[in-house]
Amino acid sequence: MKNKIYIVGMGPGKEEMMTVEAIRALEQSDVIIGYTVYIKLLGERFSEKELRSTPMRQEKERCVLCYEEAAKGKQVALICSGDAGIYGLASLMYEVGADYPETELEVIAGVTAASSGAALLGAPLNHDFCVISLSDLLTPWEQIEKRLRAAAQGDFAIAIYNPSSRHRPDYLQRACDILLDSVEETRPCGYVENIGRENTVAEVCTLKELREREVTMFTTVFIGNSQSAAAGNKLITKRGYRI
Amino acid sequence: MKNKIYIVGMGPGKEEMMTVEAIRALEQSDVIIGYTVYIKLLGERFSEKELRSTPMRQEKERCVLCYEEAAKGKQVALICSGDAGIYGLASLMYEVGADYPETELEVIAGVTAASSGAALLGAPLNHDFCVISLSDLLTPWEQIEKRLRAAAQGDFAIAIYNPSSRHRPDYLQRACDILLDSVEETRPCGYVENIGRENTVAEVCTLKELREREVTMFTTVFIGNSQSAAAGNKLITKRGYRI
Numbered sequence: 001m002k003n004k005i006y007i008v009g010m011g012p013g014k015e016e017m018m019t020v021e022a023i024r025a026l027e028q029s030d031v032i033i034g035y036t037v038y039i040k041l042l043g044e045r046f047s048e049k050e051l052r053s054t055p056m057r058q059e060k061e062r063c064v065l066c067y068e069e070a071a072k073g074k075q076v077a078l079i080c081s082g083d084a085g086i087y088g089l090a091s092l093m094y095e096v097g098a099d100y101p102e103t104e105l106e107v108i109a110g111v112t113a114a115s116s117g118a119a120l121l122g123a124p125l126n127h128d129f130c131v132i133s134l135s136d137l138l139t140p141w142e143q144i145e146k147r148l149r150a151a152a153q154g155d156f157a158i159a160i161y162n163p164s165s166r167h168r169p170d171y172l173q174r175a176c177d178i179l180l181d182s183v184e185e186t187r188p189c190g191y192v193e194n195i196g197r198e199n200t201v202a203e204v205c206t207l208k209e210l211r212e213r214e215v216t217m218f219t220t221v222f223i224g225n226s227q228s229a230a231a232g233n234k235l236i237t238k239r240g241y242r243i
Numbered sequence: 244m245k246n247k248i249y250i251v252g253m254g255p256g257k258e259e260m261m262t263v264e265a266i267r268a269l270e271q272s273d274v275i276i277g278y279t280v281y282i283k284l285l286g287e288r289f290s291e292k293e294l295r296s297t298p299m300r301q302e303k304e305r306c307v308l309c310y311e312e313a314a315k316g317k318q319v320a321l322i323c324s325g326d327a328g329i330y331g332l333a334s335l336m337y338e339v340g341a342d343y344p345e346t347e348l349e350v351i352a353g354v355t356a357a358s359s360g361a362a363l364l365g366a367p368l369n370h371d372f373c374v375i376s377l378s379d380l381l382t383p384w385e386q387i388e389k390r391l392r393a394a395a396q397g398d399f400a401i402a403i404y405n406p407s408s409r410h411r412p413d414y415l416q417r418a419c420d421i422l423l424d425s426v427e428e429t430r431p432c433g434y435v436e437n438i439g440r441e442n443t444v445a446e447v448c449t450l451k452e453l454r455e456r457e458v459t460m461f462t463t464v465f466i467g468n469s470q471s472a473a474a475g476n477k478l479i480t481k482r483g484y485r486i
Contacts, residue, residue: 020259083358091366107362115326119350123334130373138483150397154390240381
């Protein structure tokens with residue numbers, strides 16, 4: 001029988017925002033591997049598991065560690081925040097897995113920040129939408145800019161991941177400037193910080209105001225489409241029902 | 244104190260693919276309201292709740308029913324498949340809610356088909372992506388076509404919802420033809436049927452082959468970006484790590 005590694009999306013952080021099957025996969029595992037921050041978010045109930053982490057930017061090493069531990073006969077779970085298949089390690093695990101044909105993978109879907117952040121803001125993604133990361137660690141900025149322009153061109157609602165970091169404090173401003181080439185300044189937008197953790201923030205603002213906001217690496221940003229409206233502190237993208 | 248209605252994303256169908264807080268919200272509710280198909284997917288353990296449904300195309304009536312039941316002092320949960328904020332009833336509930344200022348809403352995020360379908364196919368959405376519905380019930384076809392072209396232009400991976408129905412059996416073919424104007428015939432694609440239910444199907448194929456496939460209203464379709472690859476029966480969209 002083949003070894004199997006679970007690749008588990010843990011959602012935003014709180015255990016109650018995990019799916020039942022994600023929790024079950026962690027319970028059934030001998031060793032849980034992940035980025036340090038996510039390992040720390042796991043509750044007390046997993047403290048008896050063997051917990052292993054590798055630092056940021058050592059993603060390939062983290063994947064290799066999963067396969068090596070599985071080869072020892074242990075049941076391994078790799079945890080990712082949100083959904084493992086959305087900017088998580090699912091694809092890298094498949095790529096690295098070419099060297100480990102005796103091991104199979106099971107991806108267990110989780111709630112990504114587009115969904116969990118949207119829930120806090122109201123319904124900003126309730127029609128066709130794009131998800132775009134502003135991190136240019138692995139993607140040339142020209143590609144990111146091209147996608148922002150295409151998203152505006154298609155009148156998509158947009159969820160923006162990784163809008164800022166210490167090394168790129170002005171990237172959200174740059175993205176807003178690109179969008180402002182074709183989108184009006186008053187377009188309803190919003191952002192959510194620390195979803196499912198302490199000090200959660202959910203704010204609605206215009207695109208022009210968004211450009212001036214300071215955000216962190218724990219912020220998810222939402223840009224409305226031409227049918228979106230702010231209603232109090234909620235951002236609603238209409239589906240088109242007659243009401 | 245205000246009444247509160249829970250708007251619950253139930254994920255693809257199986258209870259184990261619901262989040263813990265979604266299950267808890269249903270447990271705490273007196274009445275669970277939803278489209279007939281989703282009400283039937285609920286397990287035995289909710290059979291003692293008051294279960295109410297309205298047929299398809301009576302979405303506004305379903306929302307009004309929620310507010311009316313809440314006004315009687317009952318705890319109401321409205322269930323939607325996948326995530327309530329992604330082609331679900333969250334935005335319509337906010338719109339209808341303008342007439343019911345005494346009631347507040349809490350959206351509880353769920354796993355949408357883009358995530359649950361991707362998990363079955365491998366990692367097709369592991370970089371920037373778009374979600375587009377082919378249903379033209381509430382959206383003019385010209386808008387859908389514009390978004391498909393913009394998604395191809397931006398080299399997004401794409402998840403397509405509602406690719407077909409009895410009244411529009413050829414819509415996926417039409418969408419593929421639009422994409423084929425700018426995307427090569429061999430582009431890796433895939434589709435998933437009946438996620439989290441019986442007779443789940445997950446298939447990888449090329450864009451040209453996808454055009455000929457028969458799909459149903461329970462199919463979710465995935466189009467790779469220029470960096471996607473088929474590996475056996477998996478569809479992998481690379482993030483750009485050096486391996």
